[in-house]
Amino acid sequence: MGLTKNQIAKRIAQELQSGYYVNLGIGIPTLVANYVPEGIEIAFQSENGILGMGPFPMPGEEDPDLINAGKQTITPQLGASYFDSSISFGMIRGKHIDLTVLGAMDLVASSDNIIVAMMHTNPKGESKLRTECTLPLTGVRCVKRIVTDLAVLDVTKEGFLIKERAKGVDIEEIKRFTQGKLIIPDEIPEIQV
């Protein structure tokens, strides 16, 4: 079984804390904005030049001068600001952004707090959590936590530490689909989404 993409986003949303400036990458991370827990105040940054990104516009109110990094039309939140790309990446590189959920190379080079949202395997069923990367790297040892359809894992020097597992997913399944080294604690709670 495992989590859907929306459930992965919902689980990551549990990591949000009030007052966070958050950069969301393209793909599953974008969905995180739909699950901000009630009472939590977040400012979303999109690296093409907006801090305080609000919801998608109502039909007929799309503005070609207002898009997110995924090139979708957006609206500003109250208190939003626009800026050029140098300031935008300076916000990230300068560690002013509190949390990054996946993202581009500049993001991974400088954030202290990066969560990756991804499926555990590729469409061929091969593990995406590996001992060594086979694709060109965009960053080196930059990710803190990974949320997949099967599990929540922390990236440690020793390997992938399983923190939580998806409902109905047992450890054997996680082991089968993880090529990299796993650290398996005695007790692994279920992901609550």
Add this chain to the structure above:
Amino acid sequence: MFRKKVDTVHEALEGIQSGMTLMLGGFGLCGIPENLIRALAESSHKDFCCISANAGVDDFGLGLLFGAQKVKKMIGSYVGENEEFERQMLAKEIEVILTPMGTLAEKCRAAQMGIPAFFTPAGYGTEVAEGKEIREFNGKNYLLEMAYASDFSLVKAWKGDESGNLIFRGTARNFNPLMCGASTITVAEVEELVPTGSLDPNQIHTPGIFVDRIFQVSRYEKRIERRTVQNT
């Protein structure tokens, strides 16, 4: 103040020659100098080196230059959504250099601000760092990136005045202000060009000193790449 206004896109592009390096503003199709690009695509010049965040789509934006086989080298950050570009890249008809987006922004800004090179953490330990000087500061590794050297900057602003002062709108700002003054000649196309003195000096994003030529275009397509709305 000095008068930077020109009347036609052809005057705006005077001096452009084959083989030149061009900076082009915009992120996706947002804030691109769509009229300057179209005029270049229809011109007799070719073999350009283009510095721009993205490569446009097949039939709009920078894609028009690839469609007309005008580009010999592309320096950008994200180059999806364009089949002809992909074909030319895989057929090795064009050289492509992928650069982290924040680094690309800073290489433009460094050229604009008279800084020859700078250290950045982005790309350390990856293919981007190959052949570049690495230096450690406070226990962390950085790579040396050089400022771009470019002949023409082609940018798009929302409003401008005849002295070349520019105001951008929304996320159409992106790379445009960083490219102004970063090339030998900077050309700005604007939706609204007003007489000098009409804009509030407090609201200017880019001072006219960074702009050499400015012209107004009355009709903009401003295509939306991914129209996304709320479910109703």
